[in-house]
Amino acid sequence: MKSTVTLYVLLFFFSLSVAVIPVQASSCVQCHTSDAVMKSLYKQPAVTAGEEGEG
Amino acid sequence: MYKGYLVDKDLLKKDPHFRMGCRLCHKGNEKGQGKEAAHQGLVKRPSDNLRTCGMCHRQIADNYSKSLHYTTAGQRNGVMPRFSPEELKTFDKKVFEQSCRSCHASCGDCHVKSPPIGGIGLGLFQRHKFVKKDESKTCAFCHGGRVYPEYTGEYGGSPDVHYQKGMACMDCHKKAEFHGDGTAYATKQEVRDRPSCRNCHKLGQEGKLTARVSHKRHKDKVSCYGCHTATSYRQCQDCHVGKGATSRPVLLLGLNPRDRKTLTTLRLIPTVRETFVKAGIKMENFDALPNYWDSPVHNIRKRTERTRNCDVCHVERARFLDVETMIRGGSKENQRLIVIPKPINR
Numbered sequence: 001m002k003s004t005v006t007l008y009v010l011l012f013f014f015s016l017s018v019a020v021i022p023v024q025a026s027s028c029v030q031c032h033t034s035d036a037v038m039k040s041l042y043k044q045p046a047v048t049a050g051e052e053g054e055g
Numbered sequence: 056m057y058k059g060y061l062v063d064k065d066l067l068k069k070d071p072h073f074r075m076g077c078r079l080c081h082k083g084n085e086k087g088q089g090k091e092a093a094h095q096g097l098v099k100r101p102s103d104n105l106r107t108c109g110m111c112h113r114q115i116a117d118n119y120s121k122s123l124h125y126t127t128a129g130q131r132n133g134v135m136p137r138f139s140p141e142e143l144k145t146f147d148k149k150v151f152e153q154s155c156r157s158c159h160a161s162c163g164d165c166h167v168k169s170p171p172i173g174g175i176g177l178g179l180f181q182r183h184k185f186v187k188k189d190e191s192k193t194c195a196f197c198h199g200g201r202v203y204p205e206y207t208g209e210y211g212g213s214p215d216v217h218y219q220k221g222m223a224c225m226d227c228h229k230k231a232e233f234h235g236d237g238t239a240y241a242t243k244q245e246v247r248d249r250p251s252c253r254n255c256h257k258l259g260q261e262g263k264l265t266a267r268v269s270h271k272r273h274k275d276k277v278s279c280y281g282c283h284t285a286t287s288y289r290q291c292q293d294c295h296v297g298k299g300a301t302s303r304p305v306l307l308l309g310l311n312p313r314d315r316k317t318l319t320t321l322r323l324i325p326t327v328r329e330t331f332v333k334a335g336i337k338m339e340n341f342d343a344l345p346n347y348w349d350s351p352v353h354n355i356r357k358r359t360e361r362t363r364n365c366d367v368c369h370v371e372r373a374r375f376l377d378v379e380t381m382i383r384g385g386s387k388e389n390q391r392l393i394v395i396p397k398p399i400n401r
Contacts, residue, residue, distance in 0.1 A: 026085040027093050028077040032062040032183075041090055042057030045175070 059168075059178010072185050080107050102162035112162075115234050119162065122235025123243055130155045132241045133348075134326060139339040149334040158197075165193040165233070172196055190224040201289045201322075206353040211304060212286025215354050244313065252279045269362070278319035278349070281308060285356035290323040292382070308368075309376035309392035311349040318394050321376060322350035328384065345388035347376070369396045 031037045067073045078085050080101035087093035101107040105125075109116030123129050131151050138146055164170045166185050169177040169192050177196075180186050186193070195203040201210075208214030217226070227250035240246050258274065261267045273282070287304035311317040328341050360367050367373050372395070381389050 026077055027087060028081070028083070028085055029062070029064070029067065031090070031093070032060060033064040033067075035058075035061060038057045038061050042060070045171070 056178060059176065061179070061182050063182035063184065066182065066184055070185065100161055100163055102164075102167070105162070108162045116162070118235040118237045120235075121237060121239040122233065123240055123246070124160045124233055125235070126239065127155050127159050128239070129242045130158075133324075134344075136343040137326070137338045137340050138336065142336045142339060145334060145336055146331065150331060150336075160197065164197075169193070169196045172199070188225055194224045201291075202353050205286075205288050208354075210289060212354065213356065215285075216356050276316075276318065278311065278317050280320040280350070280352050280355075281318045282361045283355045283357070283359060284320050284352040285354050285359050288320075288322070288350070288352045288354060291325045292323060305380075306352075306374045307347070307376050307380070308374050308394070309347060310394055312345050312347065312388070312392060313349060315391065317349075318396075319349045320352045321347040321392065322352075323382060324348050342387040344386060345392055346382050346385040347389060347392055365399055369399045372396060 031041070076085065077083070081098050082101075083097035084093055084095050087095060098104075105116045105120050119125050131147070134146075135143060160170070166180075166187070167183065168179045177192060180189055180192055191203075204210040206215045206218050208218070229248060229250075231248065232246060236247065238247075243249070256279075258270055259267065261270060269282075284306060287306045289302050290305045290307070291302045307321045307323075308318060309321045311319045324346055326346070328338060331338060360373070368375070375396075376389075376393055378390070378393070
């Protein structure tokens, strides 16, 4: 009986920990994993002339 | 290119780097709705602060803080002899810290996202995967002006034989060269365990007698590059003058300015007398250094015009630095790099 209670308590805390993983709820993830959203938000960078890799 | 900002959703579950959420490194506001709100306080390049990666990779971050890729000390120390003590102070303040130092590579530049060059970047490598190495991006982005295109043959001529055999940068350059070994070197020449041709190609073990004899005769007189650099390589001019750079392909042979006794391939250093005038630096000791440095050209072939025929150097003096091919208005030291090869007794 005691071990069953312990198991339920552990399971409860485990489910809590899964629920609060920041990555899952993050708005960063929602946008940055969506091809359509990123395409709509993208702005062309200004290209500066005359530079290239060194060395 | 918007794809450069896309993150692989599956990675978030697999890679422990993401376990603590985006905020751990990027700050910002994860609960913010919309781009502006979510990006408030965002740190675009978290690894610019080495403590970010150092939270877990402490030893590597400590070493890296002293490595030349991070300190860029080689750039400063390379030009330093041209300055008076007062000029050096001005250089440090107005040029080095504000310009040269901005070129340092952060951990992320090699392992996460290619740095933008001229405003253009490929963005995240493999959708924010933390890659161990990906030389065509990690090395070639910064070293894509000269070294990498010479190596692959994209600059013209033939590719380096090592590239053709499938070797990439890290087959010769070891990890400690990039991460550092804990020593704050002043220049790359001081770095321990730099690549050397002789690590693989041992003297006396050549297959052909002619090669054995030739290597023995030229030992300590000519560098490997001196004979085995195959094609012309990029010589940049007029950079740092503010008018944009021009470059042209030239293979140039002369004395190594670092030892004044070994014939090697030379590369033009685009620092001219007026380079730092805008910063108020005249370079009082401009003539202390030549305009050419020895260059480990990454375009090696077993057979070149110089390995095929002794006369190319000893009679024709083909591609040797001389007064006519020298940069105009350059340093007086340039003349000391001119070599006249001895005639061959036949």
